[in-house]
Amino acid sequence: MKIGIVGLGLIGGSLGLDFRRLGHQVFGVARRLETCTQAIAAGAVDQATTTLASLNTVEVVMVCTPIAMIEPTVKEIAPHLAADAVITDVGSVKGAIAAAASQHWPRFVGGHPMAGKTEVGLAAAEAHLFRDRAYVITPLPQTPADAVETVQTLATDLGARVFTCDPTVHDRAVAWISHLPVMVSSSLIQACLHEPDEQVRYLAQQFASSGFRDTSRVGGGNPELGMMMARYNQAEVLRSLQTYREELDHLIHQLQEKDWAAIEHTLAENQAARPSFL
Amino acid sequence: MKIGIVGLGLIGGSLGLDFRRLGHQVFGVARRLETCTQAIAAGAVDQATTTLASLNTVEVVMVCTPIAMIEPTVKEIAPHLAADAVITDVGSVKGAIAAAASQHWPRFVGGHPMAGKTEVGLAAAEAHLFRDRAYVITPLPQTPADAVETVQTLATDLGARVFTCDPTVHDRAVAWISHLPVMVSSSLIQACLHEPDEQVRYLAQQFASSGFRDTSRVGGGNPELGMMMARYNQAEVLRSLQTYREELDHLIHQLQEKDWAAIEHTLAENQAARPSFL
Incomplete structure (x- = not known):
């Protein structure tokens, strides 16, 4: 051919x-x-x-x-x-x-x-x-x-x-596992950069290890590619971010309420579910 | 000795x-x-x-x-x-x-x-x-x-x-680069699990690759360890999560406003700043 x-x-x-x-x-x-x-x-x-x-x-x-x-x-x-x-x-x-x-x-x-x-x-x-x-x-x-x-x-x-x-089904699925991770990871780096105390910011940089490296990788990648994901898949990226934000708020609430059992339960659910994605 | x-x-x-x-x-x-x-x-x-x-x-x-x-x-x-x-x-x-x-x-x-x-x-x-x-x-x-x-x-x-x-400085720095990534990553897995459409959820699992793998790693790790971070460093983890949530809201707003230049600028800032953590 x-x-x-x-x-x-x-x-x-x-x-x-x-x-x-x-x-x-x-x-x-x-x-x-x-x-x-x-x-x-x-x-x-x-x-x-x-x-x-x-x-x-x-x-x-x-x-x-x-x-x-x-x-x-x-x-x-x-x-x-x-x-x-x-x-x-x-x-x-x-x-x-x-x-x-x-x-x-x-x-x-x-x-x-x-x-x-x-x-x-x-x-x-x-x-x-x-x-x-x-x-x-x-x-x-x-x-x-x-x-x-x-x-x-x-x-x-x-x-x-x-x-x-269907193209829409593709875009929705890819938003979850490819585009949302970029947004989540980007906000992590941004948050760390907003620590006002210079000593804390310096030590955070010195202490960062594999956990930060992996979680920040896609948010610190090619800026044009990340922007294009947002731009060309806007509706689905926004949809996934809204759900993400609800889950984050849920976690913040559990932390405020000191509901350690609920947090451990969620993390155990993650640990059990993650292999189905990999 | x-x-x-x-x-x-x-x-x-x-x-x-x-x-x-x-x-x-x-x-x-x-x-x-x-x-x-x-x-x-x-x-x-x-x-x-x-x-x-x-x-x-x-x-x-x-x-x-x-x-x-x-x-x-x-x-x-x-x-x-x-x-x-x-x-x-x-x-x-x-x-x-x-x-x-x-x-x-x-x-x-x-x-x-x-x-x-x-x-x-x-x-x-x-x-x-x-x-x-x-x-x-x-x-x-x-x-x-x-x-x-x-x-x-x-x-x-x-x-x-x-x-x-100082112990407090340690806990604050570690919240940023170790404990916050676990919370951020945990909410990513939770959000993906909340996709209501079964076909989309199935395809998301099938499509997941290195981006999802890295960003979800620490959120899918040892549940007891993650819970202990939240429990014993509650104040600092909450503090970092509040800043994180502000950054996330900022990004959601930029997406809603189709401010692609701002999103690309943020991603470029991340790309430049990330090596200082590694």
Whole structure:
């Protein structure tokens, strides 16, 4: 199969490595010529250019750009494609993207391979990145079934655990386990920075260990990515934050009331439930 | 030096391994005879019994029991000790403990080696656990200076980064970077469990990856330990939670107002500030 990949960063580059390994022919598009050269050298693409029009012969286009660029990319590429080509993306929000992109290309199938790493960019790309990871596919009711099947097959061939659901259901589920953690973790760092006593703030920094490191990790990550989660999944992130705030208030109340048994019960419930998420 | 260690779990066992390596003679006390046998076999103690009275010849006692048992242990052991013996502990809260324990033994010096691991118990004990980790010593104004120096020297010999501060300052600093993360993380798990739609809840569990894993880790840990943090450091944990809640409300407001620039600015501030804690 001829596959085009727009955006040769961590995800685009890793997809290219896997698709070539699986015998597909991979055409890359990047903004900078330097990235094209690097992608060819890394074996992530068979060829690469800086122009979307170069993808006019591909059967599937994977849009691996930042979220804000997905819809404009689909719009720009549409006039160049064969009528039966399929476009999919890898954005971490789906509701806003799937509806808009499908306007430009009815054979657009939203996708979200859930395989982040701390490192970003082509240099971090690796084969088998998606093996055993969730890959969510989010067709609209009117999305052609054969286009959905094409993306499902590609995702399955990557070794991913493939899920197919409504874009809204995706966004709601992802808000809980990906976007809400960023907001919760961000507020933790902010709170610590607001300690007014300089000695306490200094010692807090000195004492911080694995508990703080892990809980603050995603809130101290890429600011643009975190903002995009909030922006493109606003309704669901807000919904999850409201529930979170209720749980927090509940805990504050238990602390004020010295209801230690209730707090221990909640923590025991967490300990029992957490493995079902991992 | 003759050192007694009461409680042969992760911390007590690890201290024993290090102190024996450093040439001290280590006397262990555990509740169960089986633990005594295991501690001797592991090289964590020179000898061990189940009775506190066996420590009548030691120069320093390290109380490594759960928080709730520290004060009762100091009270019980006091009548057996030489007048110039020093007692210290390893509890993660200090205000409540230091005041109460000093009533029973004026040469009590509060201590907190910050070296947790996920695993607990003697089997998890290891040499060099405290190397390069913070070890906080929290004397009261009336604590004899030579007793403080004894504990400072022992902690320094372990290779730890030794800090000496007021118990209240310790509890305030630790609330930020150790106890608040547990509360924040606990409420995250609770919120996710409160998603009413079964399909969304199921998919959230399936999609959860490293972001959720790290942010939920301490909230899904040992329930008794988490409850003890809340119980014995109630005032400071509540104080940190109130600030946290303000930051969270601030973020919710920015989301409602679609103030994406402010959210990105906050996240950028986090990204810049987080390394100062690690």
